[in-house]
Amino acid sequence: MSIYPWIFSFLLFSTFSHAKVITPNGESLPWSMEGNIKVFHLIAEPIDIEFAPGLKVHCWGYNGHSPGPTIEATEGDRVRIVVTNHLPEETTVHWHGILLPNSMDGVSGLNQPAIKPGDSFSYEFTLKQHGTYMYHSHFDEMVQIGMGMMGFIIIHPKENTYPVDRDFALMLHEWFIPPGASVPNPLVMTDFNYFTFNGRVYPGSEPLVVKKGERVRIRLGNLSMDTHPIHLHGYAFTVTALGGW
Numbered sequence: 001m002s003i004y005p006w007i008f009s010f011l012l013f014s015t016f017s018h019a020k021v022i023t024p025n026g027e028s029l030p031w032s033m034e035g036n037i038k039v040f041h042l043i044a045e046p047i048d049i050e051f052a053p054g055l056k057v058h059c060w061g062y063n064g065h066s067p068g069p070t071i072e073a074t075e076g077d078r079v080r081i082v083v084t085n086h087l088p089e090e091t092t093v094h095w096h097g098i099l100l101p102n103s104m105d106g107v108s109g110l111n112q113p114a115i116k117p118g119d120s121f122s123y124e125f126t127l128k129q130h131g132t133y134m135y136h137s138h139f140d141e142m143v144q145i146g147m148g149m150m151g152f153i154i155i156h157p158k159e160n161t162y163p164v165d166r167d168f169a170l171m172l173h174e175w176f177i178p179p180g181a182s183v184p185n186p187l188v189m190t191d192f193n194y195f196t197f198n199g200r201v202y203p204g205s206e207p208l209v210v211k212k213g214e215r216v217r218i219r220l221g222n223l224s225m226d227t228h229p230i231h232l233h234g235y236a237f238t239v240t241a242l243g244g245w
Contacts, residue, residue, distance in 0.1 A: 019167040021072055021154050021219070024206035025198040026169075029069035037078045037124070040071055042093065044115075044137070044149065045086035051194060052204035057175070058183045059199075060087060060147035066199045067171040067221075068135070068151030075130040075158045081123045083115060087144075090114035093123065094138035095153060096223075097244045100125035108139040130157040131244040132169070132219040146186025148173065148199065150223045162240070165214035170197045172222040189225055 021028060031040045047061045062068025073079050083093050092114055094106035104125045108114035115121045133153045137144035152169045173196050176188035197205050210216050217240070220230055 019164050019217075021070055021152075021167045021169050022208075023067075023070045023152065023169045023198060024208065025200045025204075026065050026067065027069050029063065029071050031073075034080070037080050038073055040079065040081045042068065042071075042081055042083045043086055044083060044091050044093075046088075047148075049148075049199050050204060051196060051199065052201050055201070055204070056182060057177060060144060060149050061199075062149065062151055066148030066150070067173070068149070070151060070169055071135065071153040072156065073127055073153075074156045075127055077155075078126045079124065082120055083123065084120040085115040085117050087117060090116055090139055091137050091144060091149070092121070092139045093135050095123070095125075096134040096136060097131075098125070098133055098153065099128045106138045114139050127155050130155045131241060132221070133244045134171075134221050134223060136223055143186045145223055146175075147184060150221075152219070152221060154219065163215075164217040166208070166210050166216045167219070168208050168217070169219045169221070171199075172197065172220065172224055172228055173199070174224040174226060192225075195228075 029040050029042065031038050033039070043063050045061070047059055047064055047066060048056055049059050049066055050056050059066045071081070085091050090108065092106045092108045092112060095104070103111055104123050105111045106123065112121065133155065135151050135153050137149040150171060152171065154169065174192040175184045175194040175196065176192050177184050177194055194201060222228060
């Protein structure tokens with residue numbers, strides 16, 4: 001099943017309770033309250049990732065991670081996401097699939113001026129939907145997304161009508177790293193040589209640890225150049241959402 005350029009989630013039938021999203025090899029972005037606004041801080045910056053033991057790669061990402069930290073909120077929340085640019089070039093952030101004011105959509109030159117190095121920009125909007133979505137750069141996209149500038153934004157429903165015990169988020173990406181080099185070539189469009197889940201390849205990727213009898217949700221996102229069929233070996237699962245919804 002193709003998941004490009006959207007996202008889907010499925011359930012493994014393997015009891016029901018609410019679960020915080022787990023981003024293997026990553027983390028959720030902390031937040032604070034200012035009045036009735038949930039405030040997040042996202043830093044775009046160069047980072048180093050160890051794809052697997054001994055394989056260190058110079059990438060771009062957010063808050064020390066690629067994909068960036070998972071942003072979690074609830075349908076109806078008012079959110080403010082303050083983006084600070086520590087890259088050597090301008091950037092913006094686009095909220096892929098989110099219903100929001102046009103001025104907050106993050107397309108440089110159309111919705112807003114690009115965020116210059118050292119500057120910050122605040123995105124603020126009310127979440128009017130729930131589901132699995134993504135954020136990513138919308139400036140010099142082929143380079144910046146190719147270098148790893150993406151992450152999940154997951155909006156929980158007001159009413160948890162379909163609870164799970166474990167809730168995982170996995171972002172797919174593909175890279176071309178020339179032999180002997182440590183910097184990806186983001187201009188390559190077909191000849192990729194590394195394929196990652198949350199910025200890791202085996203044996204660097206964390207396992208999804210669950211207990212027998214638990215109901216498990218796995219959210220998959222893909223902003224790479226190719227479609228990737230995903231198969232869980234030995235499990236029966238049901239696709240529960242496509243395109244974020």
